[in-house]
Amino acid sequence: MRLIGLATANLYFTYSMKNFTLEDAKKLFKAAAAAVAAKEVEFSKLDAATGDGDHGTAIKAAIAAAAESFENSSDLKNAFYDAGFATMSATSGSTSTLYGALLMGIGDGIEDGAQALDAAALAKAFASGLANVRAQTKAAVGDKTLMDALIPAVEAMKGAVNVQALFDSAAAASKKGAESTFDLQAKFGRARNLAEKSIGTLDAGATSNAHIFAVFADTFKNS
Amino acid sequence: MKKFLNAPENITVELLEGLCMAYADKVAMTGKKIIVRKSPKSQDKVAIITLGGAGHEPALSGFVGEGMLDASVVGDIFAAPGAPNVLEALRLFKREAGIILVVLNHAGDVMSSNMALQMAKREGIKVHKILTAEDISAGIDTPAENKRGLAGCVPLFKVIGAAAEAGKSLEEIVEIGERFNNQMATLAVAMTGCTHPQNGQTITELPSDEMEIGMGQHGEAGGGRSKILTADVTAEKMIAELAKAVKLAKGDKTMLLINGTGATTLMEMNIVFRGAAKWIEAQGASVNAGFIDEILTVQEMAGFQMILCKLDADHLKYIKAKSNAPYWTCNG
Numbered sequence: 001m002r003l004i005g006l007a008t009a010n011l012y013f014t015y016s017m018k019n020f021t022l023e024d025a026k027k028l029f030k031a032a033a034a035a036v037a038a039k040e041v042e043f044s045k046l047d048a049a050t051g052d053g054d055h056g057t058a059i060k061a062a063i064a065a066a067a068e069s070f071e072n073s074s075d076l077k078n079a080f081y082d083a084g085f086a087t088m089s090a091t092s093g094s095t096s097t098l099y100g101a102l103l104m105g106i107g108d109g110i111e112d113g114a115q116a117l118d119a120a121a122l123a124k125a126f127a128s129g130l131a132n133v134r135a136q137t138k139a140a141v142g143d144k145t146l147m148d149a150l151i152p153a154v155e156a157m158k159g160a161v162n163v164q165a166l167f168d169s170a171a172a173a174s175k176k177g178a179e180s181t182f183d184l185q186a187k188f189g190r191a192r193n194l195a196e197k198s199i200g201t202l203d204a205g206a207t208s209n210a211h212i213f214a215v216f217a218d219t220f221k222n223s
Numbered sequence: 224m225k226k227f228l229n230a231p232e233n234i235t236v237e238l239l240e241g242l243c244m245a246y247a248d249k250v251a252m253t254g255k256k257i258i259v260r261k262s263p264k265s266q267d268k269v270a271i272i273t274l275g276g277a278g279h280e281p282a283l284s285g286f287v288g289e290g291m292l293d294a295s296v297v298g299d300i301f302a303a304p305g306a307p308n309v310l311e312a313l314r315l316f317k318r319e320a321g322i323i324l325v326v327l328n329h330a331g332d333v334m335s336s337n338m339a340l341q342m343a344k345r346e347g348i349k350v351h352k353i354l355t356a357e358d359i360s361a362g363i364d365t366p367a368e369n370k371r372g373l374a375g376c377v378p379l380f381k382v383i384g385a386a387a388e389a390g391k392s393l394e395e396i397v398e399i400g401e402r403f404n405n406q407m408a409t410l411a412v413a414m415t416g417c418t419h420p421q422n423g424q425t426i427t428e429l430p431s432d433e434m435e436i437g438m439g440q441h442g443e444a445g446g447g448r449s450k451i452l453t454a455d456v457t458a459e460k461m462i463a464e465l466a467k468a469v470k471l472a473k474g475d476k477t478m479l480l481i482n483g484t485g486a487t488t489l490m491e492m493n494i495v496f497r498g499a500a501k502w503i504e505a506q507g508a509s510v511n512a513g514f515i516d517e518i519l520t521v522q523e524m525a526g527f528q529m530i531l532c533k534l535d536a537d538h539l540k541y542i543k544a545k546s547n548a549p550y551w552t553c554n555g
């Protein structure tokens with residue numbers, strides 16, 4: 001029994017130490033692009049309730065451009081910067097600009113030449129990404145935007161014991177954040193003009209963000 | 224919606240092509256909806272670039288030309304261009320003398336320009352941003368970040384464009400431009416809303432007997448609704464607020480500009496100008512540069528923007544200096 005116990009502990013130790021590499025980034029974004037494309041209509045319908053009904057199209061184009069850019073990258077740090085640029089080039093509008101800022105900011109938060117990131121380094125990179133997004137928009141938690149999912153997701157990454165736990169925490173926090181937008185009144189974007197009429201719908205940007213983090217967590221587990 | 228259009232998705236490119244065909248001696252388009260001067264100014268002079276959505280013609284591209292803008296980066300209808308397009312324009316005009324990027328304070332424009340500036344910095348492009356936020360409808364003491372940039376960007380292009388043409392340095396032009404900005408205020412009034420030319424949606428509706436002072440250039444609510452007033456009463460209400468905002472004093476020299484938003488006649492705008500100019504003179508100040516024109520429109524919205532700016536000696540010189548843009552020519 002004691003031997004088996006040790007073996008299991010060892011296996012868990014190996015699994016938990018799996019760090020985040022460029023190959024992982026490629027897999028995660030490829031999976032996210034497919035998952036977002038499958039939900040394009042759903043995201044656009046959510047957006048049509050309060051905005052101009054194009055979020056599905058916008059997020060699909062943004063993540064597809066990032067995924068394609070990752071495929072052609074050979075360095076982890078530069079891969080994020082290039083993916084950010086590709087995202088902003090794919091379409092204009094706030095979705096692609098904010099995701100572009102996030103990816104570029106993540107790249108900024110990665111050490112030169114880094115091959116694999118442990119949970120602490122990845123959390124630091126995402127924090128740098130979030131800081132860059134926050135430099136572009138004043139939207140905060142409670143404003144019924146993407147930020148209701150993204151901010152708690154990145155904050156939940158802090159202190160994660162390993163990369164899998166980091167993505168699991170982020171997925172759970174962004175899901176909760178996205179669900180919270182149902183009761184919120186929009187304060188940004190075109191939805192702002194609807195005031196209290198915007199209450200009672202999920203924010204499309206927060207919902208798609210939670211979906212992406214869920215796919216990241218699942219894909220990393222299986223990679 | 225009654226408009227002369229082809230396919231809605233082609234509106235922006237088609238209108239820019241038309242502009243460049245009509246004024247082929249002055250402007251041209253590069254691939255990514257960037258309008259540039261046909262004959263660029265020399266590399267040793269500061270370049271002036273702006274960005275913004277289409278649907279506000281002649282702004283902003285109609286002011287690309289000698290003595291004004293070097294380039295405008297155009298988005299889709301009422302939408303900011305993406306940061307990579309803005310970066311592309313900054314790369315085109317990279318120079319030792321530097322670039323000034325004029326940004327109207329609207330969320331999308333600010334976001335795209337900030338991202339472009341971040342990327343430009345990495346590439347060693349020398350560029351300085353000037354933000355315009357002269358709309359006082361949110362309140363005179365409201366911080367600039369919460370005010371909108373309306374048509375006041377256009378006389379700013381004129382002033383800093385002329386300073387750049389005269390060979391002033393980046394630092395000097397920024398100082399001249401920010402001083403102009405700080406002495407300028409704008410108020411808008413609307414009588415009707417307008418339709419989005421791509422989807423036909425009505426943007427803001429006003430009852431047939433009402434007007435609204437403070438409405439933005441996408442029909443955003445301003446708050447000051449009333450029954451329709453006479454030209455003189457409207458002009459006085461607006462100019463009094465603007466004078467307060469710029470702290471107009473006896474002996475001040477000013478620029479007064481009436482910008483039609485699309486469906487208000489020049490006849491009406493002349494009458495409004497008269498009312499506002501008389502009010503300024505009654506305060507012991509003077510109108511030294513007057514303009515009545517459509518410079519930044521909002522589709523078929525009826526109404527106008529009134530812009531008041533106190534002019535220093537250098538502003539007065541540059542606002543009247545030579546320019547040769549499609550929609551602002553001046554013999555100097």
